[in-house]
Amino acid sequence: MGLLSNRVTRESLKPGDHIYSWRTAYIYAHHGIYVSDDKVIHFTRRGQEVGTGTALDLLLISSGPAKSRESCPTCMAPQEEHGVISSCLNCFLAGGVLYRFEYAVTPALFLAKARGGTCTLAVSDSDDIVIHRAKYLLENGFGCYNVFKKNCEDFAIYCKTGLLEIGQSGQAVSIIGGPLAAALSSPLRMVTTNVYGMAATAVGVYCASRYMADIGMRPNAVKVPVEQLTTRLATGLLQVVEPQIPTNISRQSPQLVTQ
Structure with a gap:
């Protein structure tokens, strides 16, 4: 795969990708x-693949694939099913293009791919x-879906690595990272009024936030056996605790709590 695109052909796919x-x-x-x-x-969440509980759902749902009125004869689950489901490749793609997520990329390649949700520094298991x-x-399920706290990317990365610190997936950081980077860099207007300098600062803040949010860099990401994961999710012994938002508006990573 190249620097600009992770696009692949169906013929190149192998089990575990x-x-x-x-x-x-x-979007x-x-x-x-x-x-x-x-x-x-x-x-997924009721076949919509999104869900924040906010007005942002209108934008994300409108960006989703058109739902077919005819059920697919080859899929195990109906299209309105939610949670962890099995679908044929055609239904999964919903008319879109096929890409393969990259693992164990170098920091340079990770930062060069400016859009989150395409690669990670973490190493895949067999x-x-x-x-x-x-x-x-x-x-056995993966709990309740939330586009920012526990989404399809979190699920796939957990399957590949066994690492868990739910929240702040790569594409979630991309969606909110740009505006947040601009907000965090705004105090530097007192240092420089050059528009190019401000843009470079915003890009730097965005890249740093992506890098530190990656599952391969999170110091509190832990390896959780899948058999323990589902038991703890079902009994409430594993949950995401949102930290208090500090006055400097920077967002800390959610903490993984086990009891």
Whole structure:
């Protein structure tokens, strides 16, 4: 795969691949694990693949794929099913283009790919372990979907790495990262009024936030066996605790809590 695109062909797919497809206007991408025989296991919310509980849903839902009125004869789950589901590759792509998520990329390549949700510094586990996690979660669930706190990218990355610190996925950082970077860099207007200097500062803040939010860089990301994960989610022993927002408006990473 090249620097500018992670696009791949169907023929190049192998079981255990983390794949994704951008939706209309490239606002949001849907992620899943390719298992074999044109089947993809992925995490979704009532077939919409989005859900924030805010007005942002109107924008994200409008960017989603058009729903077919005819049910797919090859898919195991109906289109209105939610949670972890298995779909054929055609239904997963919903008319979009196929891309493969990259693992163990170098810091330089990670920062060169300015759009989040396409690669990570983290190392993938073996394909058989990845498929085991995906199939186990298909049977036992991955909890409730939330586009910012626990989404399809978080699901796919967990299947690939076993690492868990739910929240701040790569594409979520991309959606909010630009405006946040501009806000955080605004105090520097007292230092420089040069528009190019301000733009460079905003880009730097955005890149730094992406880098530190990556699962491969989070110091409190932990390896959680899939059998323990589903048990703790079901009993409430594993949850995301949102930190208090400090007065300097920078956002801390949510903490993973086990009891």
